[in-house]
Amino acid sequence: MAIDAGADALGLVTAMPSGAGVITDDVAASIALMTPPGVDTFLLTCRRDAYSVVEQHRSIRTTTIQLVARVELRELARIRDALPGVRLVQVIHVQGEVSLRMAQSVVGHVDAVLLDSGHPTATTKELGGTGRRHDWSISRRIRETLNIPVFLAGGLTPGNVGQAVREVGPYGIDVCSGLRVDGSLDGHLLIEFFRSARHFSGPSDPV
Numbered sequence: 001m002a003i004d005a006g007a008d009a010l011g012l013v014t015a016m017p018s019g020a021g022v023i024t025d026d027v028a029a030s031i032a033l034m035t036p037p038g039v040d041t042f043l044l045t046c047r048r049d050a051y052s053v054v055e056q057h058r059s060i061r062t063t064t065i066q067l068v069a070r071v072e073l074r075e076l077a078r079i080r081d082a083l084p085g086v087r088l089v090q091v092i093h094v095q096g097e098v099s100l101r102m103a104q105s106v107v108g109h110v111d112a113v114l115l116d117s118g119h120p121t122a123t124t125k126e127l128g129g130t131g132r133r134h135d136w137s138i139s140r141r142i143r144e145t146l147n148i149p150v151f152l153a154g155g156l157t158p159g160n161v162g163q164a165v166r167e168v169g170p171y172g173i174d175v176c177s178g179l180r181v182d183g184s185l186d187g188h189l190l191i192e193f194f195r196s197a198r199h200f201s202g203p204s205d206p207v
Contacts, residue, residue: 005190006198009040012062020177029060037076042066042089050078057083064089066114070102076109077166087111089113089151092142094134103142103150112145114137114174117154133160139168158192162199 002010012028013021020198023031032041041062046069047053057065064087065079071090075110079088088110092103103113117134133155143150156158156164156176164173179189 001185001187001190003036003039005187006194009042009064010035011042011044011066011176013044013176014046014056014060016044016068017165017168020180020183025045025056028062029129032060032062032131040064042097044068048072048075050075050082053079057086063087064111067091067099067110068116071110080109089114091116091153092122093117094142096135096137096138099138100142100145103146107146107148110148112149112151112171113142114151114153115142115168115170116174136167139170143168143170151153156193158189159198161193163194165197 010031011018011184012031013023014025014028029044031044035041037148042064043057043060043062044066045053045056047056048067048069048071053065053071065083065109065165066089067076068091071079074089076090089112090106091114092099092106092111094115099115103115106113112143113117115134136152139150139152146182150168151172151174152164152168152170153174155178156173161175164170175193179185179193
């Protein structure tokens with residue numbers, strides 16, 4: 001459904017402490033294998049050490065790894081050395097000015113950052129899929145500061161994605177809980193979401 005609606009990439013959410021859309025590693029591997037050329041696959045992982053991330057990726061084999069928890073720079077370097085052809089995206093959970101410094105610190109170590117609305121220090125960590133918006137003015141400042149692609153996530157819906165694109169100007173957008181009904185992706189919401197997103201982005205901008 002996502003590809004038919006116009007998605008340029010599929011996010012495969014593996015084991016998380018909380019959040020929507022979690023699937024097993026086996027299911028993620030099956031989806032990655034059947035995804036047609038031209039559509040990227042993102043492994044969403046909360047693992048933080050290089051050995052564990054690389055081991056998981058080698059069993060799933062996506063084009064990109066999306067690190068939803070903060071990973072130390074030395075571990076990012078080890079992942080890069082082990083998987084030179086795989087793109088790395090570090091998630092930054094926007095929680096004020098500190099988020100800008102965190103985003104700047106990973107430039108040169110990852111291929112892109114993704115700005116989300118998690119709460120990684122909560123008793124039960126929130127590392128995505130919260131359905132909450134964060135301060136888009138901070139997201140815009142981060143996007144204007146960095147010289148690598150910036151994706152935007154967090155509380156996006158068909159009703160606000162156009163505003164998000166206008167206010168932040170992200171390279172791409174990431175959505176999960178905002179397109180679900182009773183826990184499952186909804187085809188009508190998918191179509192409406194992409195219609196709204198494409199209306200406010202150029203024809204070659206990824207979504």
